[in-house]
Amino acid sequence: MSAIKTTLFTLSNAQVVIEAVATIAFALSGLLEAARKRLDAVGICVVAGLAAFGGGTLRDVLLDRRPFFWVEHALWLWALLALCIGAMLFMRSRHLAVTERAMQWPDAIGLGLFTAGGTQIALDMQQPAVVAVLMGVITAVFGGVLRDIVCNEIPSAFRDHRPYAICSFAGAWVTVAAQQLELSHSIGLVLAAGTATLLRAAALWTGYTLPSWQAGGPER
Amino acid sequence: MSAIKTTLFTLSNAQVVIEAVATIAFALSGLLEAARKRLDAVGICVVAGLAAFGGGTLRDVLLDRRPFFWVEHALWLWALLALCIGAMLFMRSRHLAVTERAMQWPDAIGLGLFTAGGTQIALDMQQPAVVAVLMGVITAVFGGVLRDIVCNEIPSAFRDHRPYAICSFAGAWVTVAAQQLELSHSIGLVLAAGTATLLRAAALWTGYTLPSWQAGGPER
Amino acid sequence: MSAIKTTLFTLSNAQVVIEAVATIAFALSGLLEAARKRLDAVGICVVAGLAAFGGGTLRDVLLDRRPFFWVEHALWLWALLALCIGAMLFMRSRHLAVTERAMQWPDAIGLGLFTAGGTQIALDMQQPAVVAVLMGVITAVFGGVLRDIVCNEIPSAFRDHRPYAICSFAGAWVTVAAQQLELSHSIGLVLAAGTATLLRAAALWTGYTLPSWQAGGPER
Numbered sequence: 325m326s327a328i329k330t331t332l333f334t335l336s337n338a339q340v341v342i343e344a345v346a347t348i349a350f351a352l353s354g355l356l357e358a359a360r361k362r363l364d365a366v367g368i369c370v371v372a373g374l375a376a377f378g379g380g381t382l383r384d385v386l387l388d389r390r391p392f393f394w395v396e397h398a399l400w401l402w403a404l405l406a407l408c409i410g411a412m413l414f415m416r417s418r419h420l421a422v423t424e425r426a427m428q429w430p431d432a433i434g435l436g437l438f439t440a441g442g443t444q445i446a447l448d449m450q451q452p453a454v455v456a457v458l459m460g461v462i463t464a465v466f467g468g469v470l471r472d473i474v475c476n477e478i479p480s481a482f483r484d485h486r487p488y489a490i491c492s493f494a495g496a497w498v499t500v501a502a503q504q505l506e507l508s509h510s511i512g513l514v515l516a517a518g519t520a521t522l523l524r525a526a527a528l529w530t531g532y533t534l535p536s537w538q539a540g541g542p543e544r
Numbered sequence: 545m546s547a548i549k550t551t552l553f554t555l556s557n558a559q560v561v562i563e564a565v566a567t568i569a570f571a572l573s574g575l576l577e578a579a580r581k582r583l584d585a586v587g588i589c590v591v592a593g594l595a596a597f598g599g600g601t602l603r604d605v606l607l608d609r610r611p612f613f614w615v616e617h618a619l620w621l622w623a624l625l626a627l628c629i630g631a632m633l634f635m636r637s638r639h640l641a642v643t644e645r646a647m648q649w650p651d652a653i654g655l656g657l658f659t660a661g662g663t664q665i666a667l668d669m670q671q672p673a674v675v676a677v678l679m680g681v682i683t684a685v686f687g688g689v690l691r692d693i694v695c696n697e698i699p700s701a702f703r704d705h706r707p708y709a710i711c712s713f714a715g716a717w718v719t720v721a722a723q724q725l726e727l728s729h730s731i732g733l734v735l736a737a738g739t740a741t742l743l744r745a746a747a748l749w750t751g752y753t754l755p756s757w758q759a760g761g762p763e764r
Numbered sequence: 765m766s767a768i769k770t771t772l773f774t775l776s777n778a779q780v781v782i783e784a785v786a787t788i789a790f791a792l793s794g795l796l797e798a799a800r801k802r803l804d805a806v807g808i809c810v811v812a813g814l815a816a817f818g819g820g821t822l823r824d825v826l827l828d829r830r831p832f833f834w835v836e837h838a839l840w841l842w843a844l845l846a847l848c849i850g851a852m853l854f855m856r857s858r859h860l861a862v863t864e865r866a867m868q869w870p871d872a873i874g875l876g877l878f879t880a881g882g883t884q885i886a887l888d889m890q891q892p893a894v895v896a897v898l899m900g901v902i903t904a905v906f907g908g909v910l911r912d913i914v915c916n917e918i919p920s921a922f923r924d925h926r927p928y929a930i931c932s933f934a935g936a937w938v939t940v941a942a943q944q945l946e947l948s949h950s951i952g953l954v955l956a957a958g959t960a961t962l963l964r965a966a967a968l969w970t971g972y973t974l975p976s977w978q979a980g981g982p983e984r
Contacts, residue, residue, distance in 0.1 A: 358922075364974050366929040367922025381826075386601075388610055390828055398892040452618040469694075474909075476918045478696045482578075482587025489586040534584050606821075608830055672838040689914075698916045702798075702807025709806040754804050 346434030349427050351376035351404055354471045355411055356424050361475050369408045371471050376404060379467035383442050383459050387449060428528055436521030438464035439492040440513045443499040453500045460496035464520070465489045485534045487527040495520025566654030569647050571596035571624055574691045575631055576644055581695050589628045591691050596624060599687035603662050603679050607669060648748055656741030658684035659712040660733045663719040673720045680716035684740070685709045705754045707747040715740025786874030789867050791816035791844055794911045795851055796864055801915050809848045811911050816844060819907035823882050823899050827889060868968055876961030878904035879932040880953045883939040893940045900936035904960070905929045925974045927967040935960025 354375025358368040377394050384392050394400050415423070442463025446456035465481050465488065472479040481488050495516045502512030526532070574595025578588040597614050604612050614620050635643070662683025666676035685701050685708065692699040701708050715736045722732030746752070794815025798808040817834050824832050834840050855863070882903025886896035905921050905928065912919040921928050935956045942952030966972075 361918060361923070363918070363923045364925040366974075367919070370922055370929075385605060385825060386612070388608070388828070392826070395891065395895050398894045401894050401898065451615065454618045454621050455615050458621065473693065473913065474919065474922070476696065476916065478581060478583070479587070479694065482590055482694070483581070483583045485584040489590075534586075605825060606832070608828070671835065674838045674841050675835050678841065693913060696916065698801060698803070699807070699914065702810055702914070703801070703803045705804040709810075754806075 342433065343437060345430050346437050347376050347400070348407065349430030350434050350438075350467055351407055352411075352423060352427050353431060353468065355408060356420055356427075357471055357475050357477075359415075359420060363475075365408075365412060368412065369405060371474055372408050373401075373404055374474060375467045375471040377467065378470040379438060379463045379465060380442065382466050382470070383445070383463045386462070387446060387451070387459065389445070389449070429525070432521045432524040432528070433517075435464050435488070435492055435524050436495055436517030436519070437513075438467075439495040439520045440499050440516035443496040443516065444503075444509065444513065447500065447503050456500060457493065457496040460499065461489055461492045464492040487523065487532065487534060490534070491520045491523035491527065494523055562653065563657060565650050566657050567596050567620070568627065569650030570654050570658075570687055571627055572631075572643060572647050573651060573688065575628060576640055576647075577691055577695050577697075579635075579640060583695075585628075585632060588632065589625060591694055592628050593621075593624055594694060595687045595691040597687065598690040599658060599683045599685060600662065602686050602690070603665070603683045606682070607666060607671070607679065609665070609669070649745070652741045652744040652748070653737075655684050655708070655712055655744050656715055656737035656739070657733075658687075659715040659740045660719050660736035663716040663736065664723075664729065664733065667720065667723050676720060677713065677716040680719065681709055681712045684712040707752065707754060708744065710754070711740045711743035711747065714743055782873065783877060785870050786877050787816050787840070788847065789870030790874050790878075790907055791847055792851075792863060792867050793871060793908065795848060796860055796867075797911055797915050797917075799855075799860060803915075805848075805852060808852065809845060811914055812848050813841075813844050814914060815907045815911040817907065818910040819878060819903045819905060820882065822906050822910070823885070823903045826902070827886060827891070827899065829885070829889070869965070872961045872964040872968070873957075875904050875928070875932055875964050876935055876957035876959070877953075878907075879935040879960045880939050880956035883936040883956065884943075884949065884953065887940065887943050896940060897933065897936040900939065901929055901932045904932040927972065927974060928964065930974070931960045931963035931967065934963055 351372040354372035355368055357375075358371040361367075363371065377392075377400075380393050384390065439460045441460075443456050443460030445463075446459035447453075451459065468481055469479040472481075498519045499512055499516040502515055507515075571592040574592040575588055577595075578591040581587075583591065597612070597620075600613050604610065659680045661680075663676050663680030665683075666679035667673075671679065688701055689699040692701075715738075718739045719732055719736040722735055727735070791812040794812040795808055797815075798811040801807075803811065817832070817840075820833050824830065879900045881900075883896050883900030885903075886899035887893075891899065908921055909919040912921075935958075938959045939952055939956040942955055947955070
């Protein structure tokens, strides 16, 4: 009995740690882009916050769901502020490219976790499967989209031809399938997050790019 | 009796067909802009979806109204996906300019229908007349605005000096007037949508442009 | 008794006038940016409206609070339209720079008032202190952010290195402190708005800039 409790506690602790790492990876992606664009301290904090919490917040606005994650766990706002101030104090130019490359893997984990979590939330609210999948993708991808829009870039998720949202899309359908097969929430979460993360990792390893559309025509 | 039913059925069928054509025209406007900006397959689907459903969704968020059109009729999300994949498979560069010109007319119909529908929804929720008009314009115009923002352009509705939102504005006031005069919903819809569509068509035919503001000054 | 009533009436009138001046300053900031970007008449009205009402509307969407200010006081939409049409008729190029400089002071007042009001609204809804502060900053700053995003600029609040959002942040904490000290709403409002406004005014007078982040690296 006690052994089970300890295992559950360890598992739940592990999940909290993994989620924290993934959220920090998302925040750092915003911080790096803001630094690259030479934003000031305010801009860095806002863009990091948008990258970390923007996707989930947009999902909750669309689903009319409250409280937001960062309202329920307001401590995270302080953690974000501390992260940004720490980065501004201790990061140097030569750290930027290194950090970006190092962040690819926790970012892939975040892609999986946010997808599975977002899809499950929508399914629990009895949304149709395709809508739940869309909500999972929005949770995982639209933080980065908002980050890029504020930084005056076309969102990289929409134009870099490397599978990102597609991996999230596949993972979201695994969540739906797990629900149909009546698997437990935690098994469904692991399968779905694993699918999205591994697909993304495979895309990074192999350098695979989406087939380009031939009909491009001249850019305006 | 049976003749009336048949007529009503035909009318309601006609409305569904017209609405579908208008929505597809809006989606294609997003698809074409995404192709011009050389977005990847994910970007093309997202921008097409924003152009088609973004205006109505923003209206519903502002009015705190659920479910969204694309949640209630989730089949449309599949239709959108099929449209985008079909376009990516079959459209060639030389089709782009042709499609854009051909879309002007269904787009004008969409402008009218979305305006009248959006205004009516707000009036049914007892919003003040000027707010209902604003909601009609947002429904018709802000899909294109979101499309342009994601594609990193100043929204064309705000800068091309050709009447677009203004036609929608006029049509929305016709909806309000029809409500005041206690005309039936369907007559009001036809009058309002017709006004906006015909004004837009007249603007396209005559090449009329809004008077430019003399105070421009040098662009930053 | 009558003297007290007169005083209260005068005070409340003074508040209405100050709020109106501040809102108009925000609207003019949008109008000027739209004119600089050579938007058409529709774009000028939309961008002015976003700058004036966008921050409060975003706060209300996040807090799930209705009706919006501009729905409850729909007369303001007419006032905004009149302001834009008047500016288009009577402003000339040479007025633009003058107006921009003259608007700095009412804009600082708006920063203070919007911050204090937005924070108080969130506190009244039992939000945690840090969330209420964030809502105050969003109310004061995100109108300008939306204005800049629509005009295809990186938001100036995030990149011009002059204290703006930070002044709002400080003022918002004063509102929280006033609530903790159980000061009356109006005293808290005056203290908080005064703090943000005076800090902003001091920043403008001294030309102080936020310390730049050394880690910038080359801009993409």
